[in-house]
Structure formats: C-alpha cells, structure tokens
Amino acid sequence: MTPSNVQTANYLIPEEMKETIMQETIQFKLNGKPTKLAVDSDRMLLWVLRTDLGLTGTKYGCGENLCGACTVLLNNEAVRSCQTAVKEVQGKEVVTIEGLAKNDTLHPLQKAFMEHDALQCGYCTPGMIMNAYAFLQKNPRPSSSDIIQGMEDNLCRCGAHSRIVQAIQAAATDMRGGF
Amino acid sequence: MKEDRYLELDFTDRTSGFEMNRREFIKLTGGGIYILFTIGDSLDFLQERQGRRFQPNLPTDFNAFLKIGEDGRVSCYTGKVEMGQGVVTSLAQMLADELDVPLDSVDMVMGDTDLCPWDMGTFGSMSTRFFGPPLRAAGAEGRRVLLELASEHLKTPVANLVTEDGVVFDKTNKESRVSYAELAKGKKIERHLKEPVTVKKLSEFKIMSKPVTRRDARDKVTGKAKYAGDIHLPGMLYAKILRPPAHGAKLIDVDLSEAKKVEDVQIVREGDFVAVLHKYPDVAELALSKIKARFDKPVSDIDDKTIFDHLLKVAPEGKVVAKDGDLQKGKNEATAMFDETYFDGYKAHAPIEPHTAVASIQGGKATVWASSQTPFSVKEEVAKELGFPPEKVRVIPPFVGGGFGGKTRNLQAVEAARLAKLSGKPVQVAWSRKEEFFYDSFRPAAVVKIKSGITDKGGISFWDYHVYFAGERGSQQFYNIPNQSTIAHGAGWQGTPGPHPFATGPWRAPGNNTNTFARESQIDIMAARAGVDPLEFRMQNLTDKKIQRVLKTAAEKFGWTSAKAPSGRGYGIACGTDAGTYVATVAEVEVDKATGNVKVKRVVCAQDMGLAINPEGAAIQVEGCITMGLGYALKEDIHFKSGEILDLNFDTYEIPRFSWLPKIETIIIDNKESDPQGGGEPAIITMGAVVANAIYDAIGVRLFQIPMAPERIKEAMKGG
Numbered sequence: 001m002t003p004s005n006v007q008t009a010n011y012l013i014p015e016e017m018k019e020t021i022m023q024e025t026i027q028f029k030l031n032g033k034p035t036k037l038a039v040d041s042d043r044m045l046l047w048v049l050r051t052d053l054g055l056t057g058t059k060y061g062c063g064e065n066l067c068g069a070c071t072v073l074l075n076n077e078a079v080r081s082c083q084t085a086v087k088e089v090q091g092k093e094v095v096t097i098e099g100l101a102k103n104d105t106l107h108p109l110q111k112a113f114m115e116h117d118a119l120q121c122g123y124c125t126p127g128m129i130m131n132a133y134a135f136l137q138k139n140p141r142p143s144s145s146d147i148i149q150g151m152e153d154n155l156c157r158c159g160a161h162s163r164i165v166q167a168i169q170a171a172a173t174d175m176r177g178g179f
Numbered sequence: 180m181k182e183d184r185y186l187e188l189d190f191t192d193r194t195s196g197f198e199m200n201r202r203e204f205i206k207l208t209g210g211g212i213y214i215l216f217t218i219g220d221s222l223d224f225l226q227e228r229q230g231r232r233f234q235p236n237l238p239t240d241f242n243a244f245l246k247i248g249e250d251g252r253v254s255c256y257t258g259k260v261e262m263g264q265g266v267v268t269s270l271a272q273m274l275a276d277e278l279d280v281p282l283d284s285v286d287m288v289m290g291d292t293d294l295c296p297w298d299m300g301t302f303g304s305m306s307t308r309f310f311g312p313p314l315r316a317a318g319a320e321g322r323r324v325l326l327e328l329a330s331e332h333l334k335t336p337v338a339n340l341v342t343e344d345g346v347v348f349d350k351t352n353k354e355s356r357v358s359y360a361e362l363a364k365g366k367k368i369e370r371h372l373k374e375p376v377t378v379k380k381l382s383e384f385k386i387m388s389k390p391v392t393r394r395d396a397r398d399k400v401t402g403k404a405k406y407a408g409d410i411h412l413p414g415m416l417y418a419k420i421l422r423p424p425a426h427g428a429k430l431i432d433v434d435l436s437e438a439k440k441v442e443d444v445q446i447v448r449e450g451d452f453v454a455v456l457h458k459y460p461d462v463a464e465l466a467l468s469k470i471k472a473r474f475d476k477p478v479s480d481i482d483d484k485t486i487f488d489h490l491l492k493v494a495p496e497g498k499v500v501a502k503d504g505d506l507q508k509g510k511n512e513a514t515a516m517f518d519e520t521y522f523d524g525y526k527a528h529a530p531i532e533p534h535t536a537v538a539s540i541q542g543g544k545a546t547v548w549a550s551s552q553t554p555f556s557v558k559e560e561v562a563k564e565l566g567f568p569p570e571k572v573r574v575i576p577p578f579v580g581g582g583f584g585g586k587t588r589n590l591q592a593v594e595a596a597r598l599a600k601l602s603g604k605p606v607q608v609a610w611s612r613k614e615e616f617f618y619d620s621f622r623p624a625a626v627v628k629i630k631s632g633i634t635d636k637g638g639i640s641f642w643d644y645h646v647y648f649a650g651e652r653g654s655q656q657f658y659n660i661p662n663q664s665t666i667a668h669g670a671g672w673q674g675t676p677g678p679h680p681f682a683t684g685p686w687r688a689p690g691n692n693t694n695t696f697a698r699e700s701q702i703d704i705m706a707a708r709a710g711v712d713p714l715e716f717r718m719q720n721l722t723d724k725k726i727q728r729v730l731k732t733a734a735e736k737f738g739w740t741s742a743k744a745p746s747g748r749g750y751g752i753a754c755g756t757d758a759g760t761y762v763a764t765v766a767e768v769e770v771d772k773a774t775g776n777v778k779v780k781r782v783v784c785a786q787d788m789g790l791a792i793n794p795e796g797a798a799i800q801v802e803g804c805i806t807m808g809l810g811y812a813l814k815e816d817i818h819f820k821s822g823e824i825l826d827l828n829f830d831t832y833e834i835p836r837f838s839w840l841p842k843i844e845t846i847i848i849d850n851k852e853s854d855p856q857g858g859g860e861p862a863i864i865t866m867g868a869v870v871a872n873a874i875y876d877a878i879g880v881r882l883f884q885i886p887m888a889p890e891r892i893k894e895a896m897k898g899g
Binding site: 040043044046047050051052054055056057058059060061062063064066067069096097098100101106109110113114115117119120121122123124125126129147148149151152153154155156157158159160161162163164165 | 262263264265392393395396397398399400401402403404405406408409411417458459460461462529530531532533578579580581582583609611612795796799802803804805806807828829830834835836837838840843
C-alpha cells in the first residue's frame with residue numbers, strides 16, 4: 001500500500017512526457033571477467049559499480065575528483081570513477097579493489113597496508129591502494145618523495161599518511177622481488 | 180593536578196533505553212557462560228545526567244557482557260563502535276589475555292542495539308580507559324568460573340589447575356585436561372561481576388601491551404568491509420533530499436514537474452520535507468537537480484569575520500572553573516603584564532565517509548544501519564520519529580568511515596527512517612559531500628582572553644583566563660601560579676545552534692584544542708619577554724612530575740637546545756593534558772616569508788597514557804592526531820555568510836595531504852603500572868600552539884588566530 005502523502009511520479013506522467021533515458025549496451029572487462037551491461041551510458045562508473053554491479057569496495061567521498069576514495073584502474077591507469085562515465089570504459093579493462101587479490105592471495109600492496117597498519121577507518125583505503133597500484137606500474141622504484149607526490153590527491157582524514165608511504169615503499173620492494 | 184571534565188555529551192529528550200530484560204536477552208544468544216558487567220563511563224554519564232535533562236530508564240546493573248560459547252569461542256557484546264580508532268583490536272586483546280584464549284577466538288560484537296546492552300556511545304577517548312578495567316575483570320571472572328567447572332570435571336583442586344590457549348589442565352599431569360568448549364557445553368551460567376576481581380599483573384601479560392596489527396585490516400584492504408552505504412536491501416531506494424541554501428532558510432514554493440519526468444523516480448513530500456527516491460543514487464541526484472525551489476533566506480551580518488564580536492556580545496556570565504589566591508596581589512607583584520586575545524574559527528569534522536544510513540520497516544519493526552558513534556541514540560531518535568516503541572527499532576552500525584565526534588549527530592538516520600515510512604520501501608540516505616559540510620556540527624568558533632604577569636624571578640604571578648564558547652575541557656592551567664582564575668563563558672559545543680548560526684558538536688578533544696592553543700601561546704609570550712628558553716620557562720613553572728616528564732622526553736628526543744625565542748630556528752614546544760593523558764609536542768617549521776606558507780618539517784610527541792594496551796595502536800593514534808591537527812593549525816576554517824556555508828568540498832576546505840607530512844616521531848612513555856588513559860584525542864590538542872610557537876621562533880611574529888593560514892601570516896608580518 002502506498003501511503004497517501006506519497007506522490008509516485010511515474011504513473012502520473014503520460015508516456016510521451018517522460019524523459020527517455022537511452023540505454024546502451026556497454027561491454028568491458030571487469031576484474032578480469034567480460035562484462036556486458038545495459039545502462040544509461042552517461043552515468044558515472046562509481047554508481048554503476050556500486051549499485052548495478054554490487055561492487056561496493058569503491059567508495060564515494062566527494063563526487064568532484066577531490067578526494068580519491070573512488071579510484072579504480074582503467075586500462076591500468078588510475079581514474080576517479082565518480083568522474084568517469086560508463087561509456088568511457090567501453091571495450092576497456094576496469095579493475096577495482098575487489099579484483100586485486102588473486103583467488104585468496106593478496107596483492108603485495110594489500111599485504112603491505114595490513115603489515116604497516118596503513119589504515120584506520122579504512123574508508124579511503126581502496127582508493128589509496130588502487131592509486132598506489134597505478135603509481136607503482138609507472139614508477140616501480142620510487143623514493144619517499146615520489147610516493148608523496150604520487151599520492152598527493154588521495155585524502156585520508158584519520159592521518160595514516162606516514163604508514164601509507166611506508167607500506168607503498170615496502171610493496172614496491174616486494175613487487176620487485178625484494179630488490 | 181585535577182583531571183579534566185569531558186562528559187559533556189548531552190542529548191535532548193532522551194526518553195528510554197535498554198528495555199529488554201536480562202532473561203530475554205540471554206535467551207537470544209544461546210547457551211554458555213555469561214559474565215555481565217558495567218562500563219564505568221556510561222554509569223558516570225548517567226549519574227552526571229540524573230535529575231538533569233533526562234531520566235532514562237536504563238540498567239545500572241550491567242551494560243556489557245561476555246560469553247564463553249559452547250564452541251569455545253569468546254564473544255564480547257558492547258555498544259561501543261569501531262570507527263578506525265582500533266578498539267576492535269585492543270578490547271579483544273584484553274579479553275583474550277585475561278581469559279587465556281588465543282586472540283583469534285575472540286569476537287567483538289559491537290553496537291548492535293538488539294544484541295548489545297545500552298551504551299552511551301563511542302567518544303571522549305573513553306573506550307579503553309573506562310571499558311578496559313571492567314572488561315579485564317570480566318575476563319578474569321570468566322576464567323575463574325572455568326577453573327571451578329574444570330575442578331569439578333577433572334576432580335582436581337583449583338590450586339592445581341592452569342589455563343592456556345582455551346584449555347584447563349592439571350599442572351602436575353598435563354594429560355588431565357579439558358577445553359573451555361567442553362566446559363561450556365550444555366551450560367547456562369550467568370555471573371554478575373560485582374566484587375573486585377584480581378586481574379593479571381604486567382609480568383603475566385601475553386597479549387596485552389604487545390603490538391598487534393588491526394583485526395579488521397584484511398576486510399578493509401580487500402573492499403569487503405561494509406560501511407552503511409554498502410548495505411543494499413531488496414527493493415531499496417536511494418533518497419536525495421531537497422536542502423535549503425542557508426541555515427534558517429524557509430521553503431516558499433517548489434516545482435516538482437521536471438523532476439517527475441525522470442523515469443522511475445518516486446517523489447515524497449511532507450510539508451517542507453521533499454525527497455526524490457530512485458533505485459540508483461545518481462539518478463535520484465539528477466532528479467533532485469530538476470526540482471525548482473524558492474527559499475526565503477535569512478539576512479544576517481554574522482559571517483566568519485564578525486562571529487567573534489557576536490560571540491563576545493552574547494556570551495553569558497562565566498562559570499568559575501578554577502580559582503586560587505588573589506589576582507590583584509598577583510598584578511602588584513608582576514614586573515611585566517600581558518593581555519592577549521585568541522581566536523579559533525569553526526572547523527568541520529570532514530570524515531571521508533559522509534553520514535549515511537539505511538532504514539527498513541517490516542512487520543512494525545524498523546532496522547537501521549547507520550554510520551554513527553552513538554547507535555543507542557539513533558535507536559531513540561528513530562523510535563521518536565516513527566512513533567515506535569524503542570524495542571521496535573534495531574540499529575546496526577557497520578564499519579564507520581571516520582567520526583571524530585561528528586557522527587554523534589544522527590540526522591541522516593532519522594531521515595532514512597522517515598523516508599522508509601513514507602515510501603513503504605527500504606531507503607538509503609547517503610549525504611553528499613556538500614550536505615556533509617552543510618549539516619556538520621562544527622567545532623565551535625571560540626575566543627579566549629588571557630591576562631597574566633611575570634615576576635623578575637621568572638615566575639608567573641597571576642593568570643586571569645576567560646574562555647568563550649570553547650568549554651571547560653583543557654581550560655584549567657597546570658603551572659604553578661599562586662593567583663589565578665579560570666572562567667568559562669558558555670558551554671563548548673552545543674548541538675542546536677544557540678549562540679552559533681548553525682549546529683556545533685564535539686570535535687576530537689572538544690574545547691581542548693582551543694584552550695591549549697591559547698594557554699601554551701601565552702606561556703611562550705611570557706617566556707620570550709622574560710628572555711628565557713620556552714622549555715626552561717615551562718620547567719621552572721611546573722611541579723607536576725608527569726607533565727615535566729613528557730616535556731623532557733619530547734625535548735630530548737628532538738634534540739632541543741636552550742635558546743631565547745625568536746631564535747630563527749623555527750622550533751616550538753607545547754604541552755597539555757586530555758582524557759587523563761599527558762602530552763608534550765616539539766615541532767620544527769619553516770616559514771616562507773614571501774608566501775606566508777608554513778611547512779612543518781618535524782614533530783616529536785611524547786605521551787604518557789598509563790598502560791598502553793596496544794602500543795602500536797596508540798602510536799598510530801598519536802600520528803593521526805598530529806596529522807589531523809596540522810589541518811586546524813594551518814588551513815581549516817569554515818567560511819560562511821548569513822547562514823550559508825561557503826566551504827562545501829575539499830577544494831576550498833583543505834585537509835592535510837601527503838605533502839604536508841612532517842617527519843613524525845612518537846614516544847609512548849613506559850608507564851605500564853598506571854591505568855590506561857585516553858589515546859584517540861590527546862596528542863591533537865598541542866598542535867595549534869606548537870605551530871604558533873614555532874612560527875614565532877622562526878620569524879618573530881605571533882599568531883593569535885587559528886588556522887595560521889598564509890594570508891594571516893602575511894597580515895601578521897605587516898603588523899609586526
């Protein structure tokens with residue numbers, strides 16, 4: 001039963017007056033799996049991941065490309081999914097925090113974040129890890145100041161910064177095979 | 180030295196609390212051995228409030244319990260929540276150690292209002308301080324019960340039995356053994372912790388006082404950890420609510436016609452409360468943007484510049500916090516007198532997770548998942564909103580993505596419940612960043628006026644301290660001053676606006692950041708006039724051993740050498756106490772005179788927090804305090820005009836970034852024989868003063884207002 005003070009807009013509007021949303025079929029690789037989705041392709045990847053696809057590890061923090069909580073990989077580049085329309089991922093490869101561990105084996109970055117206590121509330125953590133992943137692809141042997149520069153636009157309010165830098169440094173070493 | 184008062188949390192119209200009686204309660208959770216106990220903070224809180232604003236019908240006999248289950252697992256049920264501060268780890272450590280079980284076999288069941296007894300909430304650095312001792316005692320009591328049962332089972336006197344890793348055995352015959360699981364099987368034992376129980380001595384600790392990595396880390400690095408916004412229920416709709424452009428604005432009219440055209444959108448309206456609901460949050464947001472609404476905005480000349488005059492104008496008569504000697508006598512003895520005023524603007528909590536809640540109403544019962552530091556308040560507020568009896572509301576707090584005091588206010592949960600009722604569907608309300616800034620209960624703007632004097636012997640002859648709207652916490656000075664008066668005008672954060680243009684709330688170490696900034700700046704000003712090194716000046720005016728020790732420790736680690744300020748080195752020092760903990764911080768800064776930009780290069784912090792249950796966790800909290808504290812010291816300030824909040828995202832409201840990071844060194848003083856004190860807040864209180872003092876040391880310019888943003892520094896340089 002619909003309570004009387006609720007206006008359910010949809011059935012009150014004649015069909016021809018409704019704003020029609022173009023549904024498009026978008027195909028891309030998501031965490032290694034081919035994915036096909038009928039979706040309004042102007043919608044932002046963040047919300048499609050979190051709702052349509054049920055991958056909630058990618059977080060909303062600011063909605064304006066200012067905090068990095070929504071960072072995912074698009075063809076191995078870190079992108080802000082709150083500012084990336086789904087149509088931009090057509091035919092490409094998206095990796096989210098859920099796709100980083102292989103089976104039950106954590107990625108060296110995930111292990112390093114755990115070992116260095118590089119998180120507190122954990123809300124910015126997926127974005128931090130994904131950004132660090134893309135950063136290390138480009139710079140596998142970074143100095144501390146390289147890391148600081150590379151992570152500058154990812155925000156953390158708990159103040160885990162120094163441990164995040166240490167964790168990324170340790171993961172980089174691990175990923176190079178200890179050298 | 181007296182301990183600070185921190186129990187300032189006050190809720191309006193609290194009506195009832197934990198109604199379920201103990202029998203029902205235990206029926207719910209099955210067989211095993213139960214130890215019921217009380218957490219001191221909640222009881223103190225109740226006593227504080229008795230006869231005041233609410234008379235809750237709350238249990239005074241227990242408000243937490245532990246269960247040794249038939250499977251041998253140990254569960255601790257508590258209304259506290261984990262929001263990044265690490266109690267899910269430190270509390271489990273205490274329990275595992277007292278019970279002699281592996282840490283892995285302890286489950287913390289936290290904050291679920293149907294499973295856990297009433298608790299006032301998680302704030303004030305109190306979880307370890309006040310929860311720790313009774314939790315350990317309950318663990319010890321549990322172990323005693325297990326030993327008694329084992330004695331019967333093994334037909335061996337208790338004196339001959341030892342416990343290890345969840346097993347009791349005869350120390351003379353290790354083959355004679357029985358596990359906790361076997362002992363708990365088929366039992367229903369309920370013990371109430373009343374008598375003082377002997378807990379383990381320091382030398383007996385196996386798990387406590389040892390560094391342990393976070394227990395929730397794996398879920399947080401894999402994206403599995405669920406926050407309120409990650410809860411998705413079948414048929415759930417995401418809601419976006421029409422908001423006024425300014426605090427105090429009234430809706431004149433609203434045109435929903437364009438919003439209605441968005442496919443599958445549902446619009447809910449109840450008076451001025453208008454919301455759009457959709458199965459996708461971004462589509463709801465799109466529909467919201469199509470609503471045309473006109474508001475009547477209030478006109479006021481109060482903004483972030485005029486606020487201080489306004490506050491001083493409306494300030495009530497003060498309350499005496501401390502008084503000693505005769506101020507006039509002190510003035511007569513003074514060879515130099517100082518009269519300074521300090522200002523602190525509004526600060527946002529700005530957790531990276533905005534306020535979020537999901538509400539579902541089924542069969543006359545509401546279930547709410549909320550990012551909240553106070554789930555039992557959510558329960559009450561939701562019950563009131565829905566007109567439900569409180570037992571018909573269950574609140575489940577998932578992981579909380581940062582709180583810092585801001586999530587003691589739960590408007591979003593009430594909104595979700597209201598919309599679930601109005602729409603007949605489960606509803607998620609997730610505030611946007613803009614809403615988070617607009618509805619945040621800011622750390623209050625405040626003013627501190629200090630008159631003081633020194634003698635030619637380097638002593639402080641009087642101290643006349645007035646704090647306006649920061650509150651008492653941290654206002655009491657601890658130097659040896661024979662003639663002194665501390666007066667607090669108006670409470671600190673107030674919830675509802677009161678003298679402020681919008682809501683104010685508790686912000687990590689409420690009040691103490693402002694008070695410590697003012698006090699420790701004034702001390703430095705006096706030291707400079709006396710021509711004495713600021714560390715030496717403090718040491719010679721202190722007798723409190725604990726504060727002296729943290730000062731000395733931090734200074735030694737830093738490599739402090741005596742010099743009169745301004746020395747040009749950019750060194751600053753400040754100390755204070757909060758939540759029972761003593762803290763001293765030394766910092767080195769570099770000031771770019773051309774831009775006014777301050778780079779904090781190095782921070783050394785020594786903290787005496789009694790026994791640190793998880794030293795690694797404690798160090799992390801100190802690092803977090805230092806980093807977060809740089810924000811309010813250097814940049815954070817809410818700009819507003821006529822009730823309109825001008826900073827609505829991280830572009831203009833700048834919080835600390837990686838590049839701000841100084842070299843941080845923390846020292847947790849080895850004081851294991853003392854009871855554990857607060858750890859989540861204390862180290863943040865010194866950050867304003869330590870930076871102000873270091874800036875003065877660098878360039879000889881004194882800043883009287885935080886944040887010490889570049890434009891303020893340039894302004895002060897002109898004036899100086």
